[in-house]
Amino acid sequence: MKRTFLAKLHRNGLYCIIGSLILLLGVPLYQLLVLIPSGYGNALITQGQALRWINTHSLLFLGYRALLIIGFALIISLPFTLFRIIVAQEVLGREEEVQEQDEEEEEKQGEEKDQTDKSVTDGMPSFAWRGRGYAVLAAWAGLLGLLLFAAGTLASTLYLLINAASINPQTSIPGNAAPLTGTFAIITFTAGGGLLAMSCLFFGAVIARSGLNLWPGIWVAFGYMALALAALFSASAAEVATAPGTGQGLLSTPAILFFALWVLWFGVMLVRLKPE
Numbered sequence: 001m002k003r004t005f006l007a008k009l010h011r012n013g014l015y016c017i018i019g020s021l022i023l024l025l026g027v028p029l030y031q032l033l034v035l036i037p038s039g040y041g042n043a044l045i046t047q048g049q050a051l052r053w054i055n056t057h058s059l060l061f062l063g064y065r066a067l068l069i070i071g072f073a074l075i076i077s078l079p080f081t082l083f084r085i086i087v088a089q090e091v092l093g094r095e096e097e098v099q100e101q102d103e104e105e106e107e108k109q110g111e112e113k114d115q116t117d118k119s120v121t122d123g124m125p126s127f128a129w130r131g132r133g134y135a136v137l138a139a140w141a142g143l144l145g146l147l148l149f150a151a152g153t154l155a156s157t158l159y160l161l162i163n164a165a166s167i168n169p170q171t172s173i174p175g176n177a178a179p180l181t182g183t184f185a186i187i188t189f190t191a192g193g194g195l196l197a198m199s200c201l202f203f204g205a206v207i208a209r210s211g212l213n214l215w216p217g218i219w220v221a222f223g224y225m226a227l228a229l230a231a232l233f234s235a236s237a238a239e240v241a242t243a244p245g246t247g248q249g250l251l252s253t254p255a256i257l258f259f260a261l262w263v264l265w266f267g268v269m270l271v272r273l274k275p276e
Contacts, residue, residue, distance in 0.1 A: 013270025019074030079142030152188030
């Protein structure tokens with residue numbers, strides 16, 4: 001593993017750690033210490049009450065949403081970083097297999113290394129990219145999912161702030177004062193969450209497929225955790241799709257927290273990588 005590549009992995013791992021800690025600790029603590037004492041919990045009962053609360057606590061609301069956006073923005077490099085690690089691990093693992101096969105051929109027959117000639121193209125095993133298609137899909141789905149989460153949260157924040165600023169706190173607020181709230185929920189939690197579910201599913205399947213034959217035990221466990229996370233994100237996406245008007249669903253927060261824990265695990269493994 002080249003030092004420049006390793007340094008980039010360490011940097012991306014640090015970003016993942018910071019982003020995941022913001023989602024895992026920063027956002028819940030902000031809710032507990034800042035939002036709840038200001039009446040945010042009661043404001044979520046109806047859309048009208050939420051807009052009224054935002055109207056009088058716009059900076060607090062903006063700070064809360066800013067933490068979410070920053071958290072997801074910091075881990076934007078995760079999908080393609082994990083993709084590169086999978087490809088690198090495939091290449092190294094297949095090269096070791098080729099070397100072992102060559103050594104066995106030399107010991108048994110002393111013949112020329114025909115196996116190497118057949119298995120290596122341009123210095124790389126021809127079958128080292130097996131499963132690469134799923135890894136590519138996982139990387140792009142993860143990137144788009146994170147972008148939709150961040151962009152959907154930003155758009156929803158601006159939309160709610162604009163609508164809240166236009167209301168009169170002294171008058172009643174109609175139930176459809178912010179009709180696009182459900183649309184932004186679909187973009188964020190159904191589309192974004194669904195893509196993250198697909199990404200976790202494919203990443204987990206690629207790692208779990210090779211198992212301990214190619215990966216250390218901690219990475220195999222990481223892959224199986226991705227499969228569980230895919231199921232949780234899928235359930236959250238379906239829940240929001242059935243009732244988008246309520247915003248995020250009951251499973252949305254656990255899915256984000258579980259995802260943040262998974263990203264933290266990934267970041268720690270990255271910063272602990274050492275040159276071989």
